[in-house]
Structures are given as C-alpha cells and as structure tokens.
Amino acid sequence: MSETSVSCLITKLSHYLTLTDDSREKLAILEEEEISFSRGSEIYTIDDANEHLYVVKSGWLYTYLDLPDGRxxxxxxHHPGDIIGFxxxxxxxxxxNLAAAEDVVLCPFPKRGLRMIFGEAPQITALMxxxxxxxQVVLLDTLRALGRMSSRERLVYFLLDLVSRLRITNRSMTDTFRLPLTQTEIGDTIGLTNVYVSRAFTALEKDGLIARTAKGVRIVSEAELKAMVDFADRYEQMDTTWFPE
Amino acid sequence: MSETSVSCLITKLSHYLTLTDDSREKLAILEEEEISFSRGSEIYTIDDANEHLYVVKSGWLYTYLDLPDGRxxxxxxHHPGDIIGFxxxxxxxxxxNLAAAEDVVLCPFPKRGLRMIFGEAPQITALMxxxxxxxQVVLLDTLRALGRMSSRERLVYFLLDLVSRLRITNRSMTDTFRLPLTQTEIGDTIGLTNVYVSRAFTALEKDGLIARTAKGVRIVSEAELKAMVDFADRYEQMDTTWFPE
DNA sequence: CGGGTCGTTGACCGTGATCAAGTAACGTGG
DNA sequence: CCACGTTACTTGATCACGGTCAACGACCCG
Incomplete structure (x- = not known):
C-alpha cells in the first residue's frame, strides 16, 4: 500500500501552515483506502448520490458539465493532493461529473470523515x-477569463493558473511542467475548440512567450504573460493569521 | 431606523429552515448599523483592506473585476438579504470591487461578528x-454559460438565475420582476456588449419567450426557456438534513 | 502493418464586436 | 414650463475572431 511514501495531501496543506502530529494522523485516515481508475473513466456523473469525497493520490482529473447538445x-x-467533492x-x-484525464489513484472517504475533522481538528477545518x-475566488478569475478574454489570453490565463497551483505541491518546479490534457480538453476548459487551442499555442510559441516540450510546456516569459492577463496568484499566500491554535 | 420591519436576511434564511429565537437575535446584531450609497457608488475596490462584511438591506449591487484595457x-x-464578502x-x-447598481442600504459588520456566529450559533453556521x-455550484453553472453558450442562451440563463433567486425572498413573485440593471451591466455579467444584449432581448421577445415591461421583464414560457439552457434551480432546495440541532 | 487518437493547417462561414447614427426618457437649470 | 444635456436603448453597416469542416501527418498501441 502507501507505506511510508509522503502524502501529497499533507504536502499540499503543509505549504500553508505547520501541521501538528495530531492533524497529520487525522489526515492519514482520509488516505487509507485506494482505488485506481484508468484514463477516461467517469468516476461519478450528475445526479449520482454523492456519499464520498476523494483525495487525489496521483494523476490528473477534471470536473465538467454538459450541455444538451453535447457541448x-x-x-x-484536479491534481494530486486535492480534495474533490466539497x-x-x-x-x-x-x-x-468527474472524469480521469489520465490513469489515477484516488482515496475515497465518506462525508462522515469530514464530521470527524470538523469536530476534532479545528486547525484543518479552518484551512479547508x-x-x-x-x-471560489479562483472561479471568479476564471469567469473573468471566459467572459472577457481573447483566445490567446484565455490560454495564457489557463497556463499561469496551472503553474501557480503545481508549485504548491512541487516547490522545486521552475517553469517547465507536464500537461497531460488533450487540446480538446483544454478547449473545454477555457471555452474554445481544439482547433483554436492549437492556433493559440503556436501563436504564443512563435512570439517566444512559451515553448513546448515532448508532453509539456515551458513558460518562457512569465512576467510578460502575467502582464497580458493581469494575473494574480491566489495560491501562494493565504491569510492564516486568524486560525485557531 | 429599521424599527419592526421584517429583516430580509431573516426572511432569506428562513426559507431553508425554521430559525430559533436565539438565532434570530444573533442575526439582528448583524443588521444594527446602516449605511446608504447612491447608485453608481463604489463601496470598496480591489486591494482595499477588507475588514467588513455587508448585509444588503435594500437595492441591488454587483461585484466585478477589471481587465487592464478597461473591459x-x-x-x-447581490440582492436584499444577501451577505457580501464571504x-x-x-x-x-x-x-x-463592489458597486451599487441603484440606491442601496447596507448593514456593515466587522469580520469579528462572524466569529460570534461561528462560536455560538451552530445552526446559522451550517446554513452559511x-x-x-x-x-460555488452556481458559479460553475455560470462558467458553463460563459464558456459554451450563445448570446441568446446566456441571456436566458441570466434571467432564469435571477428569477430563481428573487423567489427565495419574495415567495409571492410569479413571473414578472424588476430589473434595475442597464444593458451594459447585463452584458458585463454574461460576457456580451450592450448592443448584443439589446439584440438578444428583442429576439427573445419576438419569439414570445419573454415580454418587457416598463422597468422589468416577464418570463412568458419558463419551461421552454429552461429546456433551452438545461437549467437547474440551485436555490429552491438545499440539503439541510445534516444540520445540528 | 493497420487503426485510432491527437495535433496541425487551410478554407470558409457565422456570431458577436465595433462603429456610428438616431431616438426616447429623464433630470437639471434658466 | 421648456431647453438642454445626459444616459439608455435601438438599429444598421462593417469587420474580425473563433467555429466548423476537412484533409493530412505524427504517434501509439494492438
């Protein structure tokens, strides 16, 4: 099983504050069980009874909504360390709906597990x-991107948001990262078709703002990109001064 | 002052559960102070220190984000009874940023007021x-609208969402409601220009799906409109079975 | 080797943006 | 009470961004 490997949930939460031993034990309970899903699996869909939350152990997933006509x-x-289902x-x-973007391992736990956290671990409760x-604030930023930005700006916002999030769990990450999503999936995220995602990518690459590797992307001129979309990093800092303990 | 007038905050929360006398007293404290703002006022803007939350006593407001180029x-x-600032x-x-869409009255209270609620009123805490x-779920629906819907569909979603929300505080409301927003503001909400909001309105009216009154709108064929955008009402029902008390 | 998925590129089209002119309603001041 | 200015809405003409359709190549896996 998971043995002594470092929990990515604990890694992620530790970014914001030093967890007590008691908190760590409570969190470990959330990661006891494991289920694997292969790329493309639907973990749950709309109107399913939702009795579980999930901690992502490995792999990327995404939550999506459908329109009647197939859009x-x-x-x-979702990345490793995220909690899905709040x-x-x-x-x-x-x-x-929740689908696996690649092969993933999830740790499901019943909603009741949260009750235990809420009742006995005020530190984690406040953090969650x-x-x-x-x-929610990140969603507002995304709304701004989908409502008012051009195709290139949307892609830029998408990439910057990803980088900021990935840096939380992987502090050694610099400016290159793996991107295990098809261009169709990227398009479904930022409200474009796969064709226009492709064109936006090549345009940004031609301008020397990004570079593309085998299965990933390198942010070449982060400052310039951030200025393009007036990007604010919502992940790096968070106000934890009011937390208990 | 507010005298014995019925609090719209209490009205709104009462829709979901029967409030105890103790809960009502705690909520009344949040509505003690009053400030008025006239139409167009900026109540706070980005990067302001945010020490207060606000209960809306009367009038409509909106929260917005800017892009570097003025978009x-x-x-x-926000409607009467809403709490702003969570x-x-x-x-x-x-x-x-927060701006008043018309003349409004707000009840500001310090964040510390929430600590009192969290500590002493578990019923309200769970509800909040x-x-x-x-x-957050509503934001996801909005994201779907901005990412994937046509101009007419966006306007339809916008109107249906408004109606659902207004029905919470005004149970007697049927299908006609006041709409104190300019078409430019509506456009800024659903990612269109004022010109296309106007065209979408006249198109929907021509098809007999809505009708426009002096300062408001009437939903003529709600079922048809809901089918158009696969609308789900997120306001009417909420799972309160797990609440304390 | 063959089939499938994914990304790229080109041609064409349509939705919604942009620009502009005109109208109606309203508030203000003379 | 009317004249004026402002704001909101409408409508038309033009344009451009991104969608749609299609063909093709690269890669992967069976």
Missing part, C-alpha cells in the same frame, strides 16, 4: 474552509 | 457554510 465545459482540474456537500446528488473560499 | 466582468449580483474572508485585501458552497 461540454470543464470547470475544474462543492456538492450541500446537495444530495452530485451537480457535476479557507481553501474552499480561495477556490 | 469589465461582473461576477455576482469570498474575501481568506485574504487580507479585497480581491474584487451551505450557502457559500451552493454559491
């Missing part, structure tokens, strides 16, 4: 609440 | 948490 909107991409906590049935709220 | 995206419209709770400075999460 699709990806609303959130948004549906107030509803009896799932309001979104903050993360939920932070995600 | 603007409205990300949330999203910024995890940040030291405001991440959004649920509302915050519910708002």
């Amino acid at each position: 699709r909107q990806i609303v959130k991409i 948004a549906d906590i107030a509803f009896r049935q799932a309001t979104t 609440f903050s993360i939920a709220v932070r995600d | 603007r995206q409205i990300v949330k419209i 999203a910024d709770i995890a940040f030291r400075q405001a991440t959004t 948490f649920s509302i915050a999460v519910r708002d």
